[in-house]
Amino acid sequence: MDKQKNNGLIVMDNKLIRASYRLTVNEIRLILVAVSQMPKDDEPVDPKKAYYITKNDFVRLGVEPKNVARDIRSACKDLLSRVITIKTPIGDLDTHWVHNVLHFKSEVFERLKKEHPDAESDEEFINSLRLHNLMDSLPMIANSDDNLIARVVLHEDIIPYISQLREQFTQLMLDDVVDFGSFYSYRVYLMMMQFRSTGICTIKISDLRETLELKDKYEATKDLRKWVVDTAVDEINEKSPFIVTYEMTKTGRKFTHLVLKFKPKKANISTIKDTIRDPNNGDMFTIEGLSDKQLGRIARNKQFIADYNHLVSSTSPAGQDPKEWEFEMINRLKRDPTQFKKRPIREYLEY
Numbered sequence: 055m056d057k058q059k060n061n062g063l064i065v066m067d068n069k070l071i072r073a074s075y076r077l078t079v080n081e082i083r084l085i086l087v088a089v090s091q092m093p094k095d096d097e098p099v100d101p102k103k104a105y106y107i108t109k110n111d112f113v114r115l116g117v118e119p120k121n122v123a124r125d126i127r128s129a130c131k132d133l134l135s136r137v138i139t140i141k142t143p144i145g146d147l148d149t150h151w152v153h154n155v156l157h158f159k160s161e162v163f164e165r166l167k168k169e170h171p172d173a174e175s176d177e178e179f180i181n182s183l184r185l186h187n188l189m190d191s192l193p194m195i196a197n198s199d200d201n202l203i204a205r206v207v208l209h210e211d212i213i214p215y216i217s218q219l220r221e222q223f224t225q226l227m228l229d230d231v232v233d234f235g236s237f238y239s240y241r242v243y244l245m246m247m248q249f250r251s252t253g254i255c256t257i258k259i260s261d262l263r264e265t266l267e268l269k270d271k272y273e274a275t276k277d278l279r280k281w282v283v284d285t286a287v288d289e290i291n292e293k294s295p296f297i298v299t300y301e302m303t304k305t306g307r308k309f310t311h312l313v314l315k316f317k318p319k320k321a322n323i324s325t326i327k328d329t330i331r332d333p334n335n336g337d338m339f340t341i342e343g344l345s346d347k348q349l350g351r352i353a354r355n356k357q358f359i360a361d362y363n364h365l366v367s368s369t370s371p372a373g374q375d376p377k378e379w380e381f382e383m384i385n386r387l388k389r390d391p392t393q394f395k396k397r398p399i400r401e402y403l404e405y
Contacts, residue, residue, distance in 0.1 A: 062090050062227050062228045062229060062372075062382060062385070063090060063225060063226075063227060063228075063385075064086055064089050064090050064225060064226050064227070064228060065089075065092075065216065065223055065224070065225045066089065066215065066216055066223065066224050066225075066244070067214075067215035067216065067223055067224075068223060068224055068248050069140055069141060069142070069215055070138075070140065070212065070215040070216065071224050071244045071245060071247075071248055072141070072245065072261070072265055073138050073139060073140045073141070073265070074138070074139040074264050074265055074266075074267055075136065075137065075138040075139065075151075075267065076136070076237070076266070076267045077133075077136060077151075077237060078128065078129070078132075078237065079234070079235060079236065079237055079240070080112075080117075080125045080126070080128045080129035081129045081132070081133050081136065081151075082237060082240050083112060083115050083117070083125075083129065084107055084126070084129040084130070084133065084155075084204060084206065085133075085151060085206075086115075086228060086231070086240075087105075087107045087111045087112075087115070087228065088105040088107060088206045088208060089208075089216055090228050091105045091106075091371075092105070092216060099213055099216075101208070101210040101213045102153075102207065103207070104205050104206065104207050105205075105206050105207075105208070106203055106204070106205055106206075107126070107203070107204040107205075107206065108203055108204075108367070108369060108370075109122045109123065109126065109203075110367035110369060110370065111367075111370070112125055112126060114228070114229075114232065114367070115228065115231065115232055115233070115234075116232045116233030116234070116235070116293075126204050129204065130155050130156065130204055133151060133152055133155050133206075134150070134152055134154065134155055135150075136150065136151050136152075137149070137150060138150070138151055138212065140212075140215065147211065149209055149211035149212060150209045150211070151208065151209055151212065152206055152207060152208055152209055153207040153208065153209050153210065154206075154207050155204065155205065155206045155207070156204070156205050224244060224247045224248045224250075225247070226243075226244070226247050227385060227389070229386070229389065230243070230294055230295055231243060231293075231294065232293065233293045234289060234293060234294075235289065236285050236286060236289055238266065238282050238283075238285050238286040239285070239286045239289040239290055239293075241265065241266060241286070242283075242286035242287070242290065242314070243286070243290055243294060245257060245265075245314075246290075246296070246298070246314055246316055253315060253316050253317050254313065254314070254315050254316075255313070255314040255316070256311055256312070256313050256314075257311065257312045257314075258310065258311055258312075259275075259278070259302070259309055259310055259311060259312055260310075262282075262312055263278075266282065268282070275302065275309045279302065283300060283302075283312065287299075287300055287314075290316075295318055295319055295389060295390075296316045296317065296318055296319065297316060297317055297318075297319055298314055298315070298316040299314075299315050299316075300312060300313060300314045300315070301313050341387055341388065341391045341399060344399075344400075346384060348403060349383075349384045349387050349388070350380050350384060351402075351403060352383075352387070352399060352402040352403060353379065353380040353383035353384055353387070354376070354380060355402040355403075357397075357402060358383075358402045359379070361394075361396045361397070362383070362394065362396075365386070365393075366379070366382060387399070
């Protein structure tokens with residue numbers, strides 16, 4: 055697997071967040087995993103680079119292992135034809151999410167990926183897959199689901215909105231949206247994260263309808279509330295790191311704005327206290343007072359690695375690159391230290 059910085063971190067320009075498009079849940083999963091693999095900060099992005107999404111990536115996002123091969127195929131099926139409309143200073147830009155997308159068997163893909171790293175080598179890459187009988191469309195392996203891989207080359211038109219963030223941008227971790235099953239949940243959550251610092255996201259209902267490409271669906275406010283807003287808010291409350299409430303505000307007799315108010319969930323203190331093994335050590339899960347440098351030392355600790363290496367796939371960047379592992383674990387420790395239960399966290403500083 056190629057070494058990528060900021061594994062799991064998704065960064066998008068806010069114009070892309072508010073762009074008008076419709077994707078299936080599996081398609082948006084595929085896009086988010088690809089975006090999370092892109093270089094961040096000031097690193098240049100090769101617009102022809104291919105990104106690889108594995109079955110483990112989909113399982114990480116909450117897909118049932120028995121369904122994951124089917125869902126990857128579903129994501130690849132129509133993604134090439136999906137159109138996104140981005141508002142720009144000179145007009146609306148209609149473009150596609152991907153330059154190309156395919157799925158195939160992975161038995162020799164590591165070698166082939168190194169030999170054919172970008173879109174310019176697509177023809178040779180595909181011929182190599184055929185040579186090794188690895189194309190998923192071949193009848194002999196169409197029903198064999200082991201180690202299915204998706205290969206995505208993002209469309210050059212959307213690369214600037216992901217990689218060259220000069221003004222406003224939004225970022226989140228892939229783990230924030232694990233188990234989301236609704237397209238509306240993904241879209242509303244991304245919009246919320248534009249206003250993470252304030253915890254208040256106000257959207258014109260007309261803009262919401264355009265962004266979600268609802269057209270003539272759910273024209274009545276009660277239907278929009280039930281089938282779109284409540285669906286998204288309920289799932290965000292259940293599965294994300296945030297608690298959300300909302301109201302729809304009126305101008306005259308017409309509902310005009312959706313106002314979302316959100317804040318991070320608080321840890322269940324009573325549950326944490328019940329699992330403390332030694333009261334003299336304090337809360338065994340707390341990272342309060344620990345610096346990033348100390349968290350890095352914990353993540354690099356051999357005993358910590360032995361205790362928690364099951365949390366990442368061996369084929370993922372975090373499973374192959376010590377720096378990626380450290381970055382991933384620091385972020386997980388900050389988000390939810392209660393998942394590290396095998397011993398008091400501070401013990402790893404003493405080994």
